[in-house]
Amino acid sequence: MRTSGSTRGSGGWWGRKTTPGKVETYTRWSFHFFALIEVGAVGLPLFAQVGAGVAGWLAVLVTVHALLCSATASRALDWTRGRRAQPVRLLWFLGAVTALIAVVAVVLGERSPDDNQVQAAATTLLVGVLSFGTGTLTLGVRGRRQVLAVVAGVVGGTLVLQLPLGVAAPAALVTAFIVLITGGGLAFTAVFSVWLLDAVYELDEARETRALLAVAEERLRFGRDLHDVMGRNLSVIALKSELAVQLARRGRAEAVEQMIEVQRIARESQREVRDVVRGYREAALDVELAGAQGVLTAAGIECEVTGEAAGLPAEVQSALGWVVREATTNVLRHGNAGRCTVAVRVAEASVVLTVENDGAKAVDRGTGGSGGGTGSGGGGAGLVGLRERLTAVGGDLEAGAVDDDRFRVRATVPLPAVAGGVAS
Known part of the structure; x- marks a missing residue:
């Protein structure tokens, strides 16, 4: 798992999502929002350009097309994530509905050659429906050639549709060019969104x-x-x-x-x-601290280490080194952390090691666990083992959630009188 510097919320519906989940949700709702844009940019202006009766029927067609695009986009995104089969029938149905509305738009424009308002409405309807349809259809195909084939097919179909119905060649070419620009732009947006979503998931898997x-x-x-x-x-x-x-x-x-x-x-x-x-053979605390910082940073978790371990007795370093190991391992395996802090503070009579990470609340709600990223709860086997090691050197361990989404492990070990004097 961020990843890589991924941001994580502190709570709520959005905060419990992982970074890839947030990107996927944003991508899905962006395409759903395109449906509102289509209705607002294509359907509503019809009422100002043609009669209320005709505009109402055309607006219904635009709304149906927008909803169909939204449903197709959702199914296509599920397909790109491997959650369901490619929505081939839905794609063909969307293409057929798009072509049908395009025919209606061309016929409407040709029946009113002397009415500029009606012709403008017909052009807006034609370009809008074809553009949004093109962008949605490209979500359901994979590969550059297939995407280019969809865009080229829609642009070519625009010409083939207009010329037999009596549209002048220059006007047909201009309309086809506009469809190429708008539809191609939406197709690029769709392809780039899918690529970005796949990249985020791949990065999270690499983490x-x-x-x-x-x-x-x-x-x-x-x-x-x-x-x-x-x-x-x-x-x-x-x-x-x-x-x-x-x-x-x-x-x-x-x-x-x-x-x-x-x-x-x-x-x-x-x-x-x-x-x-x-863990007594290689128990240098400074080595464990450096290793923890390197591992967490490599996993995309921002890690800050403060304090010095020099001069501590070997048995104290060994016990605290195991705390660092166990806490780091659990942050990596069980947590959804974006940041972790490790602090060593030496007082005159004891040394205190604190490991604190965020992302604990999301894990609790998502898995039902009782602990945060740094442990599996107060009764976890890892924490029990750490308490046993610390007890052997007269120390104790505190572990639990703090604030809203943070988990903290704090180990306190008393220092021998001589070592304490040196450390202070």
């Missing part, structure tokens, strides 16, 4: 992939550490055990010493494995 890769990289790092410990020690144990067997077969007393060495190495291996599991 989620980066987050998963970051978590996988952390697991691989743990696996490499465990392999380094166990691989080396098990090899030594195997060699010394084989040597002890050979010595025992020969009746040599050194076999006992080799087995004692095997026991020592085995105990040492147990200790090192526990250290790896608890």
Whole structure:
């Protein structure tokens, strides 16, 4: 998942949407708004140009066409997102209705050759319906050639429609050119809107992939550490055990010493494995802070790190390093955060680590969870594990929602008297 600097609202219907969801909603309602534009720009002026009776019927046709365009646009956008099949029948029906209204407009203009108002109304109706129809039809096709074919077909159809019905060639060419400009412009708008929507979804998917890769990289790092410990020690144990067997077969007393060495190495291996599991081998807090900032930034989440970790005891750095790891992982996996702050504050008697992120309210309402992006609630397994680690060094953990959409994890660890004096 933003992404990439994506903005997220604090609450409400709009705030609970992800960035791609917001862009999709904006795109859909933009095309629905085109229906109002068509009615206002094409249908309403008819009442000032022709009689109320004729204008009423024509306005009904324009309204029906606008609503059909709106429905087709919605179905076409669902198709582009892979939610339903291509609306082929609806596209053909829209094309037929558009052509029918275009015929009505041309016939209306030719029946009143001496009435400029009626001819202007007919031209407005013809150009408007063909233009909005072209823009909507391009939503239902994919590929540059198909889009160009739709635009060219509508422009060519404008000429083919007018000339047999007696429209003068120059006037027909001018009308076709206007349809090319307006219809082509709306077609470009439709194609660009779909491209932008697809790009936003792809970026959001790439953000989620980066987050998963970051978590996988952390697991691989743990696996490499465990392999380094166990691989080396098990090899030594195997060699010394084989040597002890050979010595025992020969009746040599050194076999006992080799087995004692095997026991020592085995105990040492147990200790090192526990250290790896608890995160004690690479527990530098400054490294964890830098890693968290890099991972969150790569995932498109603005991250600010403040404070210094230098001079803290190793066990304190280890415990707080795990807090940073767990909090960062949960921000990536469970949250809808756009910004995260990590602060380390050293007082005379304790050190306080605070990790706070936004986007918690959207996640709660969307998933029904009890926590924000930085955890899965007060009883989550991750937070329980962190409390256990902090308890081992005399610290405590606070986690919960703050304000309206923020989640905060605060770890406090007391400093030894000597370390505290140095830190202060």
